[in-house]
Amino acid sequence: MRLWAYTVRELWRRPGRTVLTVLGIVIGVAAVVSVSLASAGARDAFSNMFDQVAGRAALEVVAQARTPFDPAQAQAVESLPEVEAAVPAISVQAALLHGQERSPVLVLGIDPRVDGLVRDYVLREGALLSDETEVKADDLSDEAGAGAPVEALLEAGFARTLGLALGDEARLLTPTGLATLRVRGLLALRGAAVFNNGAVVVLPLERTQRLFDQEGRVNTVQLVLADGADVVAAQERVARVLPPGLIVQRPASRGGLADETLANTELGLSALSALALVAGAFIILNTFLMNVGERRRQLAVMRALGATRRQITRLLLREAILLGSGGRSWVWPPGRGSRRYSSDPCRVWWALTPPASR
Amino acid sequence: MCAASTARPAKGSVTPAVEAQGLTKAFGSGPTEVQALRGVDLSLRQGVFLAVMGPSGSGKSTLLHLVGGLTKPTSGKVLVGGQDLSALNDDALTLLRRRRIGFVFQFFNLLPILTALENVALPLIIDGVREAEATQRAAAAMELVGIAHRRGHRPGKLSGGEQQRVAVARALVTEPVLILADEPTGNLDSTTGDQVMALLRRLVDERGQTILMVTHDPRAAAMADSLLTLKDGFVAHEQRLDGGRSAGEILRELEGLS
Ligand SMILES: Nc1ncnc2c1ncn2[C@@H]1O[C@H](COP(=O)(O)OP(=O)(O)OP(=O)(O)O)[C@@H](O)[C@H]1O
Ligand SMILES: [Mg+2]
Numbered sequence: 102m103r104l105w106a107y108t109v110r111e112l113w114r115r116p117g118r119t120v121l122t123v124l125g126i127v128i129g130v131a132a133v134v135s136v137s138l139a140s141a142g143a144r145d146a147f148s149n150m151f152d153q154v155a156g157r158a159a160l161e162v163v164a165q166a167r168t169p170f171d172p173a174q175a176q177a178v179e180s181l182p183e184v185e186a187a188v189p190a191i192s193v194q195a196a197l198l199h200g201q202e203r204s205p206v207l208v209l210g211i212d213p214r215v216d217g218l219v220r221d222y223v224l225r226e227g228a229l230l231s232d233e234t235e236v237k238a239d240d241l242s243d244e245a246g247a248g249a250p251v252e253a254l255l256e257a258g259f260a261r262t263l264g265l266a267l268g269d270e271a272r273l274l275t276p277t278g279l280a281t282l283r284v285r286g287l288l289a290l291r292g293a294a295v296f297n298n299g300a301v302v303v304l305p306l307e308r309t310q311r312l313f314d315q316e317g318r319v320n321t322v323q324l325v326l327a328d329g330a331d332v333v334a335a336q337e338r339v340a341r342v343l344p345p346g347l348i349v350q351r352p353a354s355r356g357g358l359a360d361e362t363l364a365n366t367e368l369g370l371s372a373l374s375a376l377a378l379v380a381g382a383f384i385i386l387n388t389f390l391m392n393v394g395e396r397r398r399q400l401a402v403m404r405a406l407g408a409t410r411r412q413i414t415r416l417l418l419r420e421a422i423l424l425g426s427g428g429r430s431w432v433w434p435p436g437r438g439s440r441r442y443s444s445d446p447c448r449v450w451w452a453l454t455p456p457a458s459r
Numbered sequence: 460m461c462a463a464s465t466a467r468p469a470k471g472s473v474t475p476a477v478e479a480q481g482l483t484k485a486f487g488s489g490p491t492e493v494q495a496l497r498g499v500d501l502s503l504r505q506g507v508f509l510a511v512m513g514p515s516g517s518g519k520s521t522l523l524h525l526v527g528g529l530t531k532p533t534s535g536k537v538l539v540g541g542q543d544l545s546a547l548n549d550d551a552l553t554l555l556r557r558r559r560i561g562f563v564f565q566f567f568n569l570l571p572i573l574t575a576l577e578n579v580a581l582p583l584i585i586d587g588v589r590e591a592e593a594t595q596r597a598a599a600a601m602e603l604v605g606i607a608h609r610r611g612h613r614p615g616k617l618s619g620g621e622q623q624r625v626a627v628a629r630a631l632v633t634e635p636v637l638i639l640a641d642e643p644t645g646n647l648d649s650t651t652g653d654q655v656m657a658l659l660r661r662l663v664d665e666r667g668q669t670i671l672m673v674t675h676d677p678r679a680a681a682m683a684d685s686l687l688t689l690k691d692g693f694v695a696h697e698q699r700l701d702g703g704r705s706a707g708e709i710l711r712e713l714e715g716l717s
Contacts, residue, residue, distance in 0.1 A: 104584055104585055107573075107577070107581070107584050107590070110572060110573070110577075111572040114572050115572060398568070399570055402564075402568045402570065403570075403581070403585065404553070405527070405529060405556065405562050405568075406556075406557065406562070406581060406582045406585055406629075407553055407554065407556045407557020407558070407582060407585050407586065407633075408553070408557075408585045409549075409550055409553045409554075410549065410550075410553075411550075412585065
């Protein structure tokens with residue numbers, strides 16, 4: 102007969118205390134798990150959001166200095182077999198004015214013919230941008246063309262807060278002065294409209310370039326790869342054909358604002374997770390100390406009766422494992438639904454590691 | 460049981476059950492140092508019942524703990540059944556305690572979660588004996604101390620005297636060379652105390668058990684073969700109690716001492 106099996110009777114002969122102990126563990130573990138799940142959720146949401154802006158592109162070409170560049174420099178990539186499509190875009194900060202309302206916005210200049218390949222636009226009302234919304238360069242050169250309102254897409258909720266409805270006009274403050282926009286479509290808060298919390302104005306690419314004095318330049322050219330193309334291999338091929346000053350990267354490492362937002366969020370979530378871990382560990386430790394304290398006399402008696410230190414240690418460990426797995430299975434009942442998290446300790450680890458140290 | 464009593468050496472055989480030489484024990488250090496024992500010699504033949512008395516703080520419990528290998532002496536040595544305890548490491552000492560020494564405490568120290576029978580069997584379980592055999596031997600020990608009818612009860616349901624008898628059965632179950640008892644009647648009324656003392660006496664007479672008992676109670680001490688009196692960590696007095704000395708006489712003698 103094993104000693105531990107003999108003394109473990111304690112657990113069911115004193116169900117009240119056992120339940121309390123398990124409860125302590127449950128609360129401790131639950132604190133850690135819930136915070137790390139919440140963190141993972143928030144992280145997913147954030148990276149989802151950036152994904153939606155960065156789109157479904159596997160790779161993107163940007164300038165090393167993060168400045169706008171001429172997409173013609175990257176033209177060579179389009180002829181690579183791995184690259185299915187190259188989608189240019191420009192994003193700039195501006196301010197939108199309507200009546201008394203004014204709001205900082207992110208202006209996203211897109212090529213309506215190809216942007217759908219990398220970003221989603223879910224229309225609530227009106228119409229999307231199309232080929233015709235892009236006024237031709239020669240039209241722009243005459244006064245009437247340049248003065249014509251720019252067709253714009255706005256996120257529906259954001260438009261409402263500014264009092265803008267379909268077909269309304271608003272003014273956009275740009276480095277070249279005030280431009281007139283006309284609301285052509287209202288978007289659901291999905292896809293590209295998610296960025297900047299919806300404070301986003303989607304305009305045709307060439308008009309945007311002109312308005313912001315960036316003619317012929319973009320921030321990014323996003324690459325959609327051919328089916329079955331290997332991302333790493335493609336990245337190497339693309340890098341080889343790019344001129345100096347341009348780099349190709351995975352859209353995961355996005356410039357400026359996105360990275361900073363993500364890093365700040367990560368830091369906050371990591372701190373929260375660490376706090377929960379400490380709190381959880383403290384609760385569990387306390388529960389066990391309470392138990393051991395209560396039983397110190399018993400353990401001393403067992404020592405006097407001839408139990409070795411090793412026997413006592415093993416006894417307590419067995420009990421801890423038993424109670425611990427009991428508590429754990431409350432939080433993560435064994436079964437399919439819980440597999441996703443219980444089988445993935447990396448997830449908890451991920452939640453606890455500040456991004457800088459990864 | 461019978462096997463054990465025949466295996467036991469006859470009363471008065473040559474190797475003493477316990478020997479202590481020049482035992483000292485100090486607790487703490489510097490200004491707070493306490494000299495609990497200041498040089499105690501002791502020799503206890505097998506099959507002898509020795510009582511240790513003395514004022515509170517005179518070092519009685521300390522002596523018992525040293526003899527039982529629960530603490531290590533500051534100097535001097537202890538031999539149990541000829542085995543020098545200072546030569547043993549912690550595990551060997553634990554093993555010796557497990558197989559050769561039985562303890563009886565003032566507060567019984569039974570495990571509340573286990574039944575009386577399980578408590579008695581515990582030292583055997585600790586020693587790795589199969590539960591069936593352990594239970595059988597425990598039941599026999601309980602029979603011997605006359606508490607077999609309470610085997611299924613938890614300690615909380617037993618009277619003090621019954622609990623102490625369970626504790627005596629637990630001390631006996633491994634058939635130890637030596638039983639150490641620290642004030643076994645200290646927590647019992649005089650009638651139950653007498654019953655427990657009669658039980659210990661019977662173990663010595665019928666089974667040749669060696670017992671070293673610390674007590675404050677002259678009625679208990681009067682049941683022993685010899686009396687050792689401690690004072691301030693020294694042996695103040697040592698005497699045989701053979702033949703009809705009453706508890707009253709012992710009491711008067713002790714009062715004269717302190
Ligand atoms: N673990 C310890 N740490 C410090 N001092 C101790 C310790 N154990 C005992 N002492 C001290 O050693 C001295 C002797 O203690 P001991 O317990 O042996 O006395 P005792 O004769 O059993 O007394 P009592 O009759 O009250 O049980 C006392 O002064 C006590 O305070
Ligand atoms: Mg004492």
